[in-house]
Amino acid sequence: MPGHHNQNDDAQQHKHTFRQPRKPLTWESARHFFLLLCATAFLTACATKPPATAFDRPISHALPATETTALRTALAPLEAAHPGQSGFRVLSNGTDALQMRIALARAATKTLDMQYYIANEDTTGKLLLGAALYAADHGVRVRMLVDDLNFKDIDRVMAGLNSHDNIEIRVFNPFGSAQEGMFERTTNLFTQIGHFTRRMHNKAMIADNQLAIVGGRNLGDEYFSASETLQFRDLDVLAAGPITADISASFDDYWNSSISYPLRVLNKQKFDQQELDATRDDLRAHWRTNADPYNAKPLNATPLAQQIANESLGLTWAPAEFKADSPDKIENPSPDYVSPPMQRLSELMRDARQDFLIISPYFVPHEGGVKAAGELTHRGVRIAVLTNSLAATDAVAVQAGYSPFRVPLLQQGVELYEFKPQQDTPTARLTGSKSRASLHAKTYVIDHKILVIGSMNLDPRSANLNTELALVIHSPPLAEQVAQIFARATSPEASYRVTLADDTQLAYLHSIGAPLSPLVWTDTEDGISRTYIFDPQAGLYRNALTGLFSLLPVNAEL
Numbered sequence: 113m114p115g116h117h118n119q120n121d122d123a124q125q126h127k128h129t130f131r132q133p134r135k136p137l138t139w140e141s142a143r144h145f146f147l148l149l150c151a152t153a154f155l156t157a158c159a160t161k162p163p164a165t166a167f168d169r170p171i172s173h174a175l176p177a178t179e180t181t182a183l184r185t186a187l188a189p190l191e192a193a194h195p196g197q198s199g200f201r202v203l204s205n206g207t208d209a210l211q212m213r214i215a216l217a218r219a220a221t222k223t224l225d226m227q228y229y230i231a232n233e234d235t236t237g238k239l240l241l242g243a244a245l246y247a248a249d250h251g252v253r254v255r256m257l258v259d260d261l262n263f264k265d266i267d268r269v270m271a272g273l274n275s276h277d278n279i280e281i282r283v284f285n286p287f288g289s290a291q292e293g294m295f296e297r298t299t300n301l302f303t304q305i306g307h308f309t310r311r312m313h314n315k316a317m318i319a320d321n322q323l324a325i326v327g328g329r330n331l332g333d334e335y336f337s338a339s340e341t342l343q344f345r346d347l348d349v350l351a352a353g354p355i356t357a358d359i360s361a362s363f364d365d366y367w368n369s370s371i372s373y374p375l376r377v378l379n380k381q382k383f384d385q386q387e388l389d390a391t392r393d394d395l396r397a398h399w400r401t402n403a404d405p406y407n408a409k410p411l412n413a414t415p416l417a418q419q420i421a422n423e424s425l426g427l428t429w430a431p432a433e434f435k436a437d438s439p440d441k442i443e444n445p446s447p448d449y450v451s452p453p454m455q456r457l458s459e460l461m462r463d464a465r466q467d468f469l470i471i472s473p474y475f476v477p478h479e480g481g482v483k484a485a486g487e488l489t490h491r492g493v494r495i496a497v498l499t500n501s502l503a504a505t506d507a508v509a510v511q512a513g514y515s516p517f518r519v520p521l522l523q524q525g526v527e528l529y530e531f532k533p534q535q536d537t538p539t540a541r542l543t544g545s546k547s548r549a550s551l552h553a554k555t556y557v558i559d560h561k562i563l564v565i566g567s568m569n570l571d572p573r574s575a576n577l578n579t580e581l582a583l584v585i586h587s588p589p590l591a592e593q594v595a596q597i598f599a600r601a602t603s604p605e606a607s608y609r610v611t612l613a614d615d616t617q618l619a620y621l622h623s624i625g626a627p628l629s630p631l632v633w634t635d636t637e638d639g640i641s642r643t644y645i646f647d648p649q650a651g652l653y654r655n656a657l658t659g660l661f662s663l664l665p666v667n668a669e670l
Contacts (some may be wrong), residue, residue, distance in 0.1 A: 471556070
């Protein structure tokens with residue numbers, strides 16, 4: 113729970129709730145000794161890279177918000193009619209989220225900025241990269257900032273696009289260089305674990321400093337209802353108007369950071385104009401083949417500026433705040449750093465009067481979060497949490513960090529729901545299709561009046577290690593819209609309800625000689641109510657992994 117963070121009024125009371133308690137000296141000593149052995153064994157480890165500012169890397173900034181563009185002209189009358197407010201539209205459908213991103217790229221006339229934790233060159237990734245190339249070919253300056261978690265090189269398409277005069281790609285906090293071999297990069301994993309584990313988790317796409325999309329989605333098929341094997345259920349929001357300038361300012365901070373490296377100094381692939389032309393042809397062919405099957409085009413039938421002008425884009429106008437971590441969280445890590453998005457959520461949680469709805473796929477509250485939840489529930493505030501079940505999660509280690517807190521949370525009166533791995537409805541909304549589903553949205557509703565949506569989970573990693581962002585939208589209609597999504601997603605058809613076993617259930621377990629479980633899971637399948645005494649549908653392998661991770665001292669990294 114977020115109520116642990118230090119605030120102006122009670123800094124000492126909440127300062128360390130999400131921060132993992134100091135590990136025993138024996139573990140610290142063992143960890144340092146292990147790293148020393150690795151450093152000694154791998155004598156060829158790469159030297160520390162110079163700061164990105166040592167390379168030819170010009171400082172650049174967002175387009176002034178007052179610059180005349182088609183989007184600015186269309187938004188101006190609406191902004192005048194809603195002073196101090198911005199326009200928003202929740203993107204709960206993977207297909208709509210893909211279409212809106214492509215429409216954003218098509219709508220840009222001067223600048224297009226993209227910031228992502230993951231950017232895959234898969235089917236939808238190439239559709240989006242093709243849209244960015246379209247913008248660049250029409251004179252738009254394209255800046256793309258990606259995190260570098262993976263060992264592999266940035267793939268060929270992005271390397272090719274980076275040679276375009278109007279496109280620049282930078283890599284934030286690179287773990288290694290493509291000019292280094294696998295041996296050196298693997299060495300870095302062991303000798304620079306603190307550097308490796310801190311990642312830029314922000315997700316934003318901004319057109320002409322007028323429209324932006326922020327939320328939980330990365331760029332990849334599984335985020336846009338386009339994967340045959342895994343469907344991440346996620347939420348984004350389209351933002352229009354004044355709040356976009358705040359999102360752009362945050363992007364600029366990361367773009368110009370001393371650990372934001374030009375791709376060209378990291379990637380060994382070099383492209384000439386002829387190869388860029390070949391990349392352009394390949395992306396155009398990819399669009400012709402895949403745009404219709406993956407529903408990438410319908411929203412683009414009418415330009416976004418025209419949809420804004422005739423008020424058909426479905427924007428809801430409301431006051432809003434944008435909160436984002438500073439790149440200093442990674443550049444200059446400090447135990448005293450307080451995450452602005454997490455701090456703001458903490459404040460809103462403590463002010464809740466009716467209910468606090470949580471959608472967090474990776475949820476590790478720790479003792480301080482349990483205590484903060486209890487303080488709310490004891491004064492009559494309903495707290496309901498939707499997170500992944502063990503069967504649905506893509507991060508079993510995180511589930512091992514979450515599972516010990518289920519009983520304490522339930523004892524404090526918190527409602528727990530765990531998302532099921534299979535969804536039988538034909539739509540691609542939060543409650544899914546027939547592919548294996550995993551929850552990925554990071555969304556919070558306070559009193560059905562305030563909606564918080566962004567990239568942050570309620571876990572120590574979001575609080576202390578990764579950088580995150582969040583929009584705080586003061587809009588009862590939008591908050592109610594997401595509350596209804598929450599209600600559908602926590603229905604017994606979509607999620608398991610986790611409760612404490614009652615006396616009757618414990619007596620029954622005892623009578624049949626089954627292990628006495630403190631927890632039971634209930635759901636509905638084909639109209640029949642079912643009850644489980646172990647994590648349902650998880651299987652022996654996932655349960656064994658959870659047990660293994662629960663024995664390891666890795667909670668601070670979750």
